[in-house]
Amino acid sequence: MDILHYTDEHKTFRQRLKTFLANEVTPHVDQWEKDHIVPKKAWQKMGKEGFLCTWASPEYGGMDGDFLYSVIVAEEMAKTNHTGLCSMLHSDIVVPYINSFGSDEQKKKYMPGCISGDIITAVAMTEPDAGSDLAGMQATAEIDGDEIILNGSKTFITNGINADLVIVAAKTPAEENVYQAVSLYLVEDGTPGFKRGRQLDKMGFYSQDTAELFFSNCRIPKENILGQQGMGFMMLMEKLQQERLMCAIGGQAAAELILEWTIDFCKKNTDAAGKPISKLQANQFAIVEMVTEVKLGRAFLDKLIAEHVAGENVVVETSLAKYWITDLDNRIASRCLDLFGDFGLTEDCPIARAMRDLRVMSIFAGTNEVMKGIAAKFMGL
């Protein structure tokens, strides 16, 4: 019995997406991994086929899909075993800020491009000295006549090089209460004073253009403030819930994928006597244990998705899911690699990339330590 009810429309959509990814993404992944970036054209293709911002209003060119469409895209993208075309961040994390908090003018200006893939977005919260501790951010925004002047630096920004539009969190220096000092601002590519720094070398996420961003007397028009002045922290806290849920969804799909590869490998590979290694008792138990964990994760996650769709308060469960499933990813990747043996140490084996890519899941969108801290707080501990 399924917890989530996917309709025929959902299933057709998933099938269409799978075909699209098999033709337009998977064949290019190795090249993108080498290039350390995904061409913007790939984003546009995805947009053209209706796979970006599936929830968006038809008014802007969207298909008004429910959250399950976002789930489908996140899952299928995870199965491409690459992270460069980070549509999940764009569609289900960044653009929702514009949709929820943007003015009519802002929405009219940006939403159609976000849906078509002509505008790639990023969100810039993290700073060199303020990671999971957002209140520690230093970037400033000062009003000067009809303009706002941004100063500061941001780091680990996903889609940082490709981004055409960045949502930047910055503090108003005059405001002493840090929780009321943060506002969000829309900064377009090409704005004087907005520079991209290095593309960061990482353990994994090779095709993902994670970068540093610098703002130096970067002037933007006053109307580029997103939502209300001083409400930045509240907006971030609200939207981070879905961001963490998306991490759990991608992470769950990745764990299922890795396990599928591993089971397949163990059935097909033999010892010198020709016996498949899936017949070894220790390997069987290892696989059975991992399948159990993955199925538990799936049941917990699907219930959480249903609750999220129903609009319930799922702060605690989201924190638990993000931490447990991303830890599961690391556990499963390492244990599955053991079964692949030396072949798993080579990049010819997909598990090597998966292991490198997945290691960041327990860190970004708030480390798992922060997740546990949030859960403890909301559990009244």
Place this chain on the structure above:
Amino acid sequence: MDFKLNKSQKEIQKAAWEFARGEFDKEVIMELSKEQKIPDDIVMKSGELGFIGIHYSEDVDGGGMGLFEHILVCETFCRKDSTLGSALMFSGYAAECILRNGEKSLKKKFLPQIVDGQLTSTGAFLEPKQGYDLSKVSTTADPNGDDWVINGKKILVPCGNTAGIYVVLCQTDADANPSTAGMSLMLVEAGCDGISVDNVSQKLGGRMMPFADITFENVRVPGSNLIGKQGNGYALTQNFFAENRIQIAGQALGTAQGAFDRALDYVKQREQFGRKLAQFQVTRHKLADMASKIEAARYLTYHAAWCFDNKKIEAQQASMAKMTAARTAMEVTDEAIQLLGGYGYMTEYEVEHFFRDAKQAEIFQGPPTIQKDIIADSIIGKLK
């Protein structure tokens, strides 16, 4: 029982640390790792200073010391950098087969160059479609006049693309029963007619030691290249694996220690939520766990090396040390990444490559299931 290092061991440790501090350049290591190359000049320098052949006998220009002293160098080098450290310690991979079993003339011909860092070696054991099971090998060496003629394919040979000599496990008697009794080790020089090297792999960890496949097609080597006695190849391979597992344990130990050092430095200076990370109880406990695991792995590894030097080694001790030290390295490097947060994932902060190298240590020379099979065989013995 004396748990202290003696004076000369302490001096070796200090010399290895000073060498690594002076010669291991972070930028160079990052660059060469990407290209999957080892810095030849550092291999030669560490050879000249006696680090590579510290456990080789003096008659081949070695240091005349034990595996214990070699482990100290492994640990110290890998503590400074796990990728370069392990690659340096693998520059003479499998040459121990020659050292422990070879004829005097064979030793004299090749080992002084290995010790000097002028020549690198590797071992070719695994074959396609049989996992870690060496109970049968398809690579054959047949006598032909005074020579041996080798045919077959070996896979996943570390540094197979750069090593100057290979130690190759061959079947020399097809009729032997069990077939392991008909195996022999052959020394083959790279570049001989009939050798082809391909499929050089990009790797997850141990990036200065790419794997390659080596195919032998009527490769002719002199009769004197037989290492040890004919028919002894399987046993000598197992002995070598035990020795190498202790070496890998030493490398894993240093890998864990190096990641721990970096994480400790970081949490003492990084502030979040108005406090140093080192002031959070969970951070403190993570460090306590990491340090405890390293300590446990250290004594197991040191003890295995000591047993080896005192001729009291049994296969299970080497496997226990390797499995435990590598698992420790995985757990400690993983936690180090987590403590460094986003920075931990960035190449610049190094712990990410310690983590990848830890995985190499955990898998290479047999993943945990293989080590457990060996340990179980040994502790259960023959059932009536």
